[in-house]
Amino acid sequence: MIDPIFAWIEAERRRQAEGLELIASENYASPAVLQALGSVLNNKYAEGLPGKRYYGGCTYVDEVERLAQERLKLLFGAEWVNVQPHSGAQANAAVLLALLRPGEKLLSFQLAHGGHLTHGSPLNSSGRLYTVEHYGVREDTYLLDYDEIREKALKFRPKVLMAGASSYPRDWDWKTLRQIADEVGATLVADIAHPAGLIAAKLLNDPLPHCHIVTSTTHKTLRGPRGGIIMMGKDFPNPLGEKTPKGQLKKMSTILDSALFPGIQGGPHMHAIAAKAVAFGEALQPEFRSYAQQVIRNAQALAQALMELDYTVLTRGTDNHIVLVDLRNKGITGRHAEEGLEMAGITINKNLIPYDPQPPLITSGIRLGTPALTTRGFTEAEFRQVAQWIDQALTNLANPEKLNAIQAEIRDFLQSYPLPYAPITPAALPAEGRV
Ligand SMILES: Cc1ncc(COP(=O)(O)O)c(C=O)c1O
Structure with a gap:
């Protein structure tokens, strides 16, 4: 059995x-993505980043993670990426941890209008740690009202302006959001968990040139394994204004890396990172x-x-x-x-x-x-x-x-639209899969 x-x-x-x-x-997800997910990379600890690990034996997983990073940069035209977030929720938690101290202000899209729990809901750590205000859609059109967002931002003066949604059927105006963020001195974060694949395919407005930081999941329109990513179109100085011992502004990428690990995560899931690399490779093909x-x-x-x-x-x-x-x-x-x-x-x-x-x-x-x-x-x-x-x-x-x-x-x-997944039969299972 x-x-x-x-x-x-x-x-x-x-x-x-x-x-x-x-x-x-x-x-x-494709069978190739699932094969990478179910691979021996599951067995490997690799805390840290390629070339800077806290464990030995990382030669091959370093190559895997480097390839995932390179493909993701190419896919979105990003200057810097981190492919380690276990999911979209972890990507968002790390970014907020990097940008805000407890009690500081976050302005984001309202959950009840299509936003996400991780954008400041009282049920999520983001709502418990930070002071949150929301913008929403207009009651007559169900569309975002950028004048309202500007007014709210000018009044609330958030340190982080967050955009992106779980259920909003229209595109986002990243350029205008950046103008608003600049007016109030906020860092603009875009969460493209849902439309990431459509943005990678250049079919929707591209947030990378406008938003300071972009987060995403990898399993929705991007069609990869369950997972998260963090990206920056270009590096920018530490908005916390803290000086390193040499008196230089610490690079945002270093702050983001360490907010993720050891800030909120432990060892990266190298099998998931390999599967992300496979999915990014697929998304780089013209068929995608x-x-x-x-x-x-x-x-x-x-x-x-x-x-x-x-x-x-x-x-x-x-x-x-x-x-x-x-x-x-x-x-x-x-x-x-x-x-x-x-x-x-x-x-x-x-x-x-x-x-x-x-x-x-x-x-x-x-x-x-x-x-x-x-x-x-x-x-x-x-x-x-x-x-x-x-x-x-x-x-x-x-x-x-x-x-x-x-x-x-x-x-x-x-039956005319088959899925490419083989059925699980007793013969196809290893001995441990039978009881
Ligand atoms: C906009 C948005 N951000 C973040 C997430 C969280 O992603 P995950 O479920 O991978 O933690 C989702 C998931 O639905 C989402 O829609």
């Missing part, structure tokens, strides 16, 4: 193969740009098809991979929609819409994303069909037979 753990992994592989994956933050273009086209086609079916798509479309739907005109909550769609084989997440009258565990909206199904080969035509299935499921939430029938139809349909 196979160890139940491998049975559950196989069950999850099948779930991924047989259902429509529309969670905006998910994607299907075509993929990213298709992600956006698909999101626009999905938004359009849903609007034609009388769904309220926030901002009436999208610039990126995200489609936000307000379900109030349909009399359905986000939670009810999420549950019903899952029964139909469609995975999405309920999502607060800005100014939502419902609490976070219920919500009035849903968030849809196109990165995963685009990896599977879906184009606009398939996404118009996805809109039909969503509508059929949402109009039959009280009809389990109909939901089951949609699920069966989707399972059949997806």
Whole structure:
């Protein structure tokens, strides 16, 4: 018998193969990325940075990390990078630790309008350690209002201005944000966890020339392993103004490196860094740009098809991979929609819409994303069909037979769009995987 753990992994592989994956933050990493993740690099301790480790035996992992750094620099045109954050949350925590002392001020995008917990939520260390104010979107357009951000910044005088979102379907104006940051003497941090792959493909505004520091995850539109990164377009002096013993300004990169390790992390995950390097290599290929273009086209086609079916798509479309739907005109909550769609084989997440009258565990909206199904080969035509299935499921939430029938139809349909992951069989497992 196979160890139940491998049975559950196989069950999850099948779930991924047989259902429509529309969670905006998910994607299907390539078999090469997964191979690097599951490699012997897992066994290696390598505290420190290439060439400056606290452990022996780092010759090969040094090469791995250097390659990851070089590819990432090339991908985004960055002058400096750190590829060690275990995740997006760690990247953000390290950057804030580098820039702020406890109690100092952070201005960021409101969680309830699409921001992220790590941008100053009271539930996250960022909200507990720093003094936080938020900007949001306008109630009439659901768009960012840069005049409002400027006004808030002038009044609050933050030390860090943070931008970026988990659910905002439009592009960001980094240049204007930098002007605002400069007006108040703030350091501008962009968190591009969601659109990173689309930015790498040069399809959205590039934050690197404007923002002092850029953080990201590597597993969403960038399609790599779960992980984080920190980048700078160009080095700049230590905004804390501390002098080194030689009287020189300490370089920001050194401060960021040490905020991550030993500031908040221990040994880097070298297997994850290798997998990041593989993913950056994939993203540097011309095919990745075509993929990213298709992600956006698909999101626009999905938004359009849903609007034609009388769904309220926030901002009436999208610039990126995200489609936000307000379900109030349909009399359905986000939670009810999420549950019903899952029964139909469609995975999405309920999502607060800005100014939502419902609490976070219920919500009035849903968030849809196109990165995963685009990896599977879906184009606009398939996404118009996805809109039909969503509508059929949402109009039959009280009809389990109909939901089951949609699920069966989707399972059949997806046989033409296979995933490249081999099933786990007893024969394919090492002896320790059997019990
Ligand atoms: C904007 C943003 N930043 C940071 C994160 C955190 O990333 P992770 O889940 O890898 O810690 C996310 C994850 O959803 C995100 O959307």
